[in-house]
């Protein structure tokens with residue numbers, strides 16, 4: 001047994017939190033040999049509900065769960081944490097775009113960025129889920145003085161998983177056969193699920209699914225609008241699938257589960273200028289990971305004119321979001 005990983009989860013009494021905590025505590029995020037200590041942050045009115053969740057975690061008797069602490073103070077919750085899952089934020093409702101949440105949610109991430117910098121462990125890594133996730137991660141990083149920006153990531157893994165599932169259905173194969181699926185850009189309707197570089201059963205996806213009209217049309221729109229479709233159907237935004245994607249994101253990044261040889265996963269990370277994405281913007285990229293805290297952007301992929309145009313629109317949107325929160329950076 002290794003020593004416990006200390007994991008902060010914000011918004012822990014919310015919908016995603018309820019699905020996420022049990023996955024973390026059961027060992028799915030950091031593997032079967034790593035105990036976890038949970039540090040759960042909520043706003044004061046939700047602390048009662050959070051106590052109920054903590055009671056249920058106790059009642060599940062997870063052998064790997066080495067401790068649970070609850071707090072409504074970011075500095076307390078983040079003390080010594082190795083990984084912070086920033087989920088706590090307002091979700092959108094019907095008729096809203098994620099960017100509409102920026103004014104309400106952005107300010108959460110100024111204080112939490114600063115608290116992470118002052119209280120987190122020296123190897124702290126941060127995954128932002130609260131929407132709009134890319135720009136909230138930018139805000140947190142900008143307010144975390146002394147922490148390298150590359151420790152701040154945002155989640156586009158749910159978009160990758162959605163895209164894989166759609167391609168698998170169309171091709172009539174198990175989802176595990178779909179690999180190398182990158183989601184570029186913003187976690188928003190402008191995101192770019194990259195079917196050109198994806199593979200199905202080891203072959204280019206475009207050789208298996210030759211209907212380019214479907215790929216550029218229905219496939220793209222279905223993935224881009226999936227969050228809205230879930231809200232319309234469920235009356236609330238995706239929660240269990242978002243939690244599951246976060247488990248995947250962190251497991252690959254620093255949970256001991258490196259990307260498979262020749263494969264990659266999608267993470268929104270601060271751009272180093274690769275593929276023309278302006279440096280510093282937090283954008284989805286294909287990355288390889290070592291499972292131990294390091295990721296690298298996959299270089300040398302070809303983007304079609306179609307994909308390049310779409311990526312430019314997503315980058316333009318990220319720049320507009322950055323401009324809209326300039327006072328928080």
Ligand SMILES: NC(=O)C1=CN([C@@H]2O[C@H](COP(=O)(O)OP(=O)(O)OC[C@H]3O[C@@H](n4cnc5c(N)ncnc54)[C@H](O)[C@@H]3O)[C@@H](O)[C@H]2O)C=CC1
Nearest residue numbers: 011013014015016042088089090091129130131133158242
């Ligand atoms: N990046 C992605 O792929 C996805 C992102 N999301 C986003 O995740 C966020 C959370 O979604 P849900 O869990 O469904 O919402 P929810 O409303 O069920 O839970 C959010 C929780 O955050 C708490 N909270 C609010 N401000 C906080 C603060 N300053 N500190 C700590 N906790 C705080 C609330 O009290 C609430 O319990 C939303 O912004 C949603 O849009 C949702 C699905 C996918």
Ligand SMILES: O=C([O-])CC(=O)C(=O)O
Nearest residue numbers: 092131226227228237238
């Ligand atoms: O659509 C939303 O508001 C929630 C979310 O980010 C998603 O499901 O992708």
